[in-house]
Amino acid sequence: MPLPDLIQYIPHIAYDSVVFGFSKGKLKILLMEYHDTGWHALPGGFVERTENLEDAVKRGLFERTGLHEIYLEQFHTFGDMARFQPEVMKTILEANGHAVPDNYWMLDRFFSIAYYALIDHEKVTLTPDSLSDSIAWYDIEHLPDLILDHGKIVQKALQTLRENLDRKLIGGNLLPERFTMNELQAVYEAIMGEKLRRTSFQRKMLSMDILDRHEKLFTGKSHKAPYLYSFKTS
Amino acid sequence: MPLPDLIQYIPHIAYDSVVFGFSKGKLKILLMEYHDTGWHALPGGFVERTENLEDAVKRGLFERTGLHEIYLEQFHTFGDMARFQPEVMKTILEANGHAVPDNYWMLDRFFSIAYYALIDHEKVTLTPDSLSDSIAWYDIEHLPDLILDHGKIVQKALQTLRENLDRKLIGGNLLPERFTMNELQAVYEAIMGEKLRRTSFQRKMLSMDILDRHEKLFTGKSHKAPYLYSFKTS
DNA sequence: TATTATTGTCTCAACGTGAAACAATAGATT
DNA sequence: AATCTATTGTTTCACGTTGAGACAATAATA
Known part of the structure; x- marks a missing residue:
C-alpha cells in the first residue's frame, strides 16, 4: 500500500475521536496500536478536499466500528506548537515499510479537531486501519501512554462528557x-x-x-x- | 500594502473571535466593516507557522482592542463546505485595490476555530485592520447581516456563553x-x-x-x- | 411457608429558590 | 428638623428538590 497522496486531503487539518463504550461496569475508549512501535493513539484521520468536517469524522468512525448512526459531539480543537513532532509520524510510517520524504505532508504541523462519540459496546465490529496492528477497548482508568497530546485530548473529552451528562441526557447512548x-x-x-x-x-x-x-x-x-x-x- | 504572503501563515486555518462587551445595559459584540462592500464580519485572522493557536487569537485581539489580558474561551470549530465561498474574500480583497490571483491562498477552503472573549467595554481602544473601514460595537439584538457563516458563529457563541455563565462565574469580566x-x-x-x-x-x-x-x-x-x-x- | 437479596416507593429533614414583606438610608421637600 | 421618595439590603414564608433512610414488594431458594 502506497503512502496516501496529499491531493485528496486538506493539509494541516486532522480530527481525533474519543469513542466511549461501557462494558462490565467500566467506561472504556477505543485506541489504535501502531505496527511495531507499540505506540497507542486515538483513532483519527484527515478531511477530504470537498468533505464536511463532521462527515469526515463519521466516515472514520464507520470504517473502524461499522456503525453509521453514532452520537457525536465536537469538544475542542488542539493547535499548540508542542503537538508538532514530525518524527513521531515519520517513525510510524517507516515502521510500516514506507520511505518517507522529508517534506511529506503528514509530517507537517497539524491542528486536530477532537470529537467524542458514545456507542453501544455490543454493536461494534472493530477494524484496524492499514497502519495499525489493532484497535481495541481500554479501560479509561488504565490507559497506556499515548502519542503526542492524545492523553490531554482524552482528559478533555472526559471532562466535557461529565459536564454534559445531565444537561444533555446522553448516558443512554452507551447502553x-x-x-x-x-x-x-x-x-x-x-x-x-x-x-x-x-x-x-x-x-x-x-x-x-x-x-x-x-x-x-x-x-x-x-x-x-x-x-x-x-x-x-x- | 501588498497582499499577505502565504509563507508566514498556515493555510486552510483561521480563527474568528466573538468579543462581548456590555454598555448602557446592552450586550454587544465587535464587528468589522470591510471597505466599500459594506460587509460585516467577525474579527479574525490566521495562525503563523510557529505560533500557538491561542497566541494567534490573543495577538489579533490585542491588535484590535489594545488589551493583553482577556478572558478567552474556545467554543467551536466550523468546517462545513458551505462556508467555502472564495468569491466573498476575492470581492473584499479587490475592493481594497488588490489584484488577486485565482490560486491565492486566502481564497482556499478554511476551517475556522471560534473563540469568545469577555472584556470591559471601557478599556478598549478600537483599531481597524487594513482591509476594514471600521471596527465597532453592535447590539447583540440588532446585528447587521454577516458574511459566510458568521451569523451562526455568533449564535453558537451566545449559546455557549449562556451555558457557561453560572458554571464558570464569568459575568464579572464584562464589568x-x-x-x-x-x-x-x-x-x-x-x-x-x-x-x-x-x-x-x-x-x-x-x-x-x-x-x-x-x-x-x-x-x-x-x-x-x-x-x-x-x-x-x- | 419462611428466608434472602434486590427493587420500587414513601417519609422526613435539609437546602435552595420565587415571591413578598420589611428595614435601612441618601437626598429632596416641607 | 421632620417627612417623603426611591432604591438597596435583609428576612420570612411557601414550595420544590435532594440526601438519607425506612418500608413494602417480590423472584427464587431453603
Missing part, C-alpha cells in the same frame, strides 16, 4: 435499547467516577419523564425482578 | 473592577435575555462567597446608596 435502572446508574457512576444514591437516582430519572417502562427482566436470581426501560424517542 | 449588584444583575440579564428577581439574585451571589464588599457608591440620587463589589482574586 442497548433496553436496560435496567441499575445499568443506567452504573453508566452514570462510571462517567462521573463516583457512587450515586440508588433511590435518589431512580427518583430523578423517573421524574424527568424521559424513560418508558417495559416488561420485567427475570434473571433467575432470587429477588425482585427489575423493570426494563428505554429512552423516549420523541 | 470594571468594582461594580454594584445592580450592574452585575444587568449583565446577567443581558446575557440570558430575561429579567431576574432582584432579591434572589443578590442572595445567590452573596451566598456563593465570591464577592468582596467595598465602600458605598454615592450617586447623588435621593435613596440608599448601593455597595460596590469586586470578584475575589483568590
Whole structure:
C-alpha cells in the first residue's frame, strides 16, 4: 500500500475521536496500536478536499466500528506548537515499510479537531486501519501512554462528557435499547467516577419523564425482578 | 500594502473571535466593516507557522482592542463546505485595490476555530485592520447581516456563553473592577435575555462567597446608596 | 411457608429558590 | 428638623428538590 497522496486531503487539518463504550461496569475508549512501535493513539484521520468536517469524522468512525448512526459531539480543537513532532509520524510510517520524504505532508504541523462519540459496546465490529496492528477497548482508568497530546485530548473529552451528562441526557447512548435502572446508574457512576444514591437516582430519572417502562427482566436470581426501560424517542 | 504572503501563515486555518462587551445595559459584540462592500464580519485572522493557536487569537485581539489580558474561551470549530465561498474574500480583497490571483491562498477552503472573549467595554481602544473601514460595537439584538457563516458563529457563541455563565462565574469580566449588584444583575440579564428577581439574585451571589464588599457608591440620587463589589482574586 | 437479596416507593429533614414583606438610608421637600 | 421618595439590603414564608433512610414488594431458594 502506497503512502496516501496529499491531493485528496486538506493539509494541516486532522480530527481525533474519543469513542466511549461501557462494558462490565467500566467506561472504556477505543485506541489504535501502531505496527511495531507499540505506540497507542486515538483513532483519527484527515478531511477530504470537498468533505464536511463532521462527515469526515463519521466516515472514520464507520470504517473502524461499522456503525453509521453514532452520537457525536465536537469538544475542542488542539493547535499548540508542542503537538508538532514530525518524527513521531515519520517513525510510524517507516515502521510500516514506507520511505518517507522529508517534506511529506503528514509530517507537517497539524491542528486536530477532537470529537467524542458514545456507542453501544455490543454493536461494534472493530477494524484496524492499514497502519495499525489493532484497535481495541481500554479501560479509561488504565490507559497506556499515548502519542503526542492524545492523553490531554482524552482528559478533555472526559471532562466535557461529565459536564454534559445531565444537561444533555446522553448516558443512554452507551447502553442497548433496553436496560435496567441499575445499568443506567452504573453508566452514570462510571462517567462521573463516583457512587450515586440508588433511590435518589431512580427518583430523578423517573421524574424527568424521559424513560418508558417495559416488561420485567427475570434473571433467575432470587429477588425482585427489575423493570426494563428505554429512552423516549420523541 | 501588498497582499499577505502565504509563507508566514498556515493555510486552510483561521480563527474568528466573538468579543462581548456590555454598555448602557446592552450586550454587544465587535464587528468589522470591510471597505466599500459594506460587509460585516467577525474579527479574525490566521495562525503563523510557529505560533500557538491561542497566541494567534490573543495577538489579533490585542491588535484590535489594545488589551493583553482577556478572558478567552474556545467554543467551536466550523468546517462545513458551505462556508467555502472564495468569491466573498476575492470581492473584499479587490475592493481594497488588490489584484488577486485565482490560486491565492486566502481564497482556499478554511476551517475556522471560534473563540469568545469577555472584556470591559471601557478599556478598549478600537483599531481597524487594513482591509476594514471600521471596527465597532453592535447590539447583540440588532446585528447587521454577516458574511459566510458568521451569523451562526455568533449564535453558537451566545449559546455557549449562556451555558457557561453560572458554571464558570464569568459575568464579572464584562464589568470594571468594582461594580454594584445592580450592574452585575444587568449583565446577567443581558446575557440570558430575561429579567431576574432582584432579591434572589443578590442572595445567590452573596451566598456563593465570591464577592468582596467595598465602600458605598454615592450617586447623588435621593435613596440608599448601593455597595460596590469586586470578584475575589483568590 | 419462611428466608434472602434486590427493587420500587414513601417519609422526613435539609437546602435552595420565587415571591413578598420589611428595614435601612441618601437626598429632596416641607 | 421632620417627612417623603426611591432604591438597596435583609428576612420570612411557601414550595420544590435532594440526601438519607425506612418500608413494602417480590423472584427464587431453603
